[in-house]
Amino acid sequence: MYKNDFPFFKNSSVTYLDNAATTQKPQAVLNKILEYYTNYCSNTHRSNHGDANKATKEFEETRTILKEFINAKDESEIIFTKGVTESLNMVASIFAKEFKTIIISSIEHHSNITPWHMQNRTLHQGLEVVNIKENLEFDFEHFEELLKANPNSFVSITHVSNAFGVKHNIKKIAKLTHKYNSYLMVDGAQSLAHFEIDVQDLDVDFYAISSHKTYGPTGVGALYVKQELLEKLKTYQTGGATINDVNFQRSLMLSSPYKFEAGTQNIADVIAFKEALKYIKNIGYKTIHTIEEEIYSYLHNELKKIENIILYNNVENSIVSKSFNIKDINSEDIGILLDKMHIAVRAGHHCAQPIMKKLNIDGTIRVSIAFYNTKEDIDIFIKALKKAITMLKD
Ligand SMILES: Cc1ncc(COP(=O)(O)O)c(C=O)c1O
Structure with missing residues (x-):
C-alpha cells in the first residue's frame, strides 16, 4: 500500500486522480x-x-x-x-x-x-x-x-x-x-x-x-x-x-x-x-509500470461501460491519463459534482486549447493515475461519475 508513504493520504479523504497536474509527495x-x-x-x-x-x-x-x-x-x-x-x-x-x-x-x-x-x-x-x-x-x-x-x-x-x-x-x-x-x-x-x-x-x-x-x-x-x-x-x-x-x-x-x-x-x-x-x-520503474498499466486498463474498461461516453485515447498508445466526455454534458459540470463527492480530477482544456479546438470540444474530464492509486479508487470514481451523470441528465 504505497499510499502509506504519502502524508497527504493520511490527512485527506479525497480520491486523488489528478496526478498529471501534480503528484503527491512522499514523507x-x-x-x-x-x-x-x-x-x-x-x-x-x-x-x-x-x-x-x-x-x-x-x-x-x-x-x-x-x-x-x-x-x-x-x-x-x-x-x-x-x-x-x-x-x-x-x-x-x-x-x-x-x-x-x-x-x-x-x-x-x-x-x-x-x-x-x-x-x-x-x-x-x-x-x-x-x-x-x-x-x-x-x-x-x-x-x-x-x-x-x-x-x-x-x-x-x-x-x-x-x-x-x-x-x-x-x-x-x-x-x-x-x-x-x-x-x-x-x-x-x-x-x-x-x-x-x-x-x-x-x-x-x-x-x-x-x-x-x-x-x-x-x-x-x-x-x-x-x-x-x-x-x-x-x-x-x-x-x-x-x-x-x-x-x-x-x-x-x-x-x-x-x-x-x-x-x-x-x-x-x-x-x-x-x-x-x-x-x-x-520502488523501481518495473513495479511502477506494472501497477499503473493494470489500473489504467481497468479504468479504461470501466469507462467503456458508461453510456454515451466519448473516449479520445486508447490504452495502446497512451499512459496514465484518460480523457473523456459524456455526450451533451459539459465537462466542467461533471468536474464540479465530482469535487463535491471528494474526487479530484481535472475538467477543462488542460492548458492545451489548440488540440481541443482541433477536436471541436471545449475540454474533457481527465483522470490521471499514479502507482499509489488502486482499483478501489477507480471504483469510487466510477460510482461518483455515474451519480453525477444521473444528476445532470435529470
Ligand atoms: C506536458 C506539460 N508541459 C509543461 C507543463 C508545465 O510544467 P511545469 O509545471 O513544470 O512548469 C506541464 C504541466 O502541466 C505539462 O503537463
Whole structure:
C-alpha cells in the first residue's frame, strides 16, 4: 500500500486522480525540506562555513543523482530551473530564437506554444505544426514533410501529452530531426514519474524535467542540455554565482551549469527533489509500470461501460491519463459534482486549447493515475461519475 508513504493520504479523504497536474509527495521529500531549514539552512556556492558547505554538497548531490537517473554524461549537462515552463522558455530565448523555423506538434501544452508566439512566430510564419492522427498519434509522414521543407530547424515536442496521455516515440522523432540537421527539445513534464528516461539513448538535445510531477517539490525542474551544445548556449539571466570575474568593462561567466543558475536557487526544494528520485529508484520503474498499466486498463474498461461516453485515447498508445466526455454534458459540470463527492480530477482544456479546438470540444474530464492509486479508487470514481451523470441528465 504505497499510499502509506504519502502524508497527504493520511490527512485527506479525497480520491486523488489528478496526478498529471501534480503528484503527491512522499514523507522522505517532506523530511528533507524540513531537515535543510532546521539543520543547515545556508546559501549554496557562496560562503565557506560548515553549514554552507553542507547545503552546497546536498544541492550538488541532487544534480549527480539526476544525471545518473536520466543517464546524462556529465553534471554540467543538468541545469536547475523552476520547472518545465522555465526550461522551455529558457531554451526558446537563448538558443531556439535564432532558428528560422520552429516545429511543434498540435498536441502540445501551452508552455510549448506560447514561448514561440512571444517571438512573433505564427503558423507558417516561423512556426510549423505536425499533425496528430485521428487516434491522437504523431504523424511521422507529415513531420518528415515539414523537415524536408525546413531543414536546419528547431523541433520541440512533448514526450507524453498531458491532455490525453498519448506517448510519442521520441527516439524516432530524434532520428528524423537529426537527419534534417535540426535540433530536438523534449517536454518531459509527464514522463519521469512513470518511465525511465535515457537521454543518450533517446539522443535528444534538450530535455525538460518537472520535479512536482515526479513526486518532488513544486518550483523545481531541470533542463538537460547535450554536452556539445553547452558552449553554444548564451546565458539567460546573470548575477550572483554565475560569474568568474567582473569589472566595469566586462563580466566573465563560469562554465555550465553555474552560468545558467543566477541568484539564490530554490535550495530546499532542489535538495528534496533527490529524495523523490531515490524513492522512485527504490520502488523501481518495473513495479511502477506494472501497477499503473493494470489500473489504467481497468479504468479504461470501466469507462467503456458508461453510456454515451466519448473516449479520445486508447490504452495502446497512451499512459496514465484518460480523457473523456459524456455526450451533451459539459465537462466542467461533471468536474464540479465530482469535487463535491471528494474526487479530484481535472475538467477543462488542460492548458492545451489548440488540440481541443482541433477536436471541436471545449475540454474533457481527465483522470490521471499514479502507482499509489488502486482499483478501489477507480471504483469510487466510477460510482461518483455515474451519480453525477444521473444528476445532470435529470
Ligand atoms: C506536458 C506539460 N508541459 C509543461 C507543463 C508545465 O510544467 P511545469 O509545471 O513544470 O512548469 C506541464 C504541466 O502541466 C505539462 O503537463
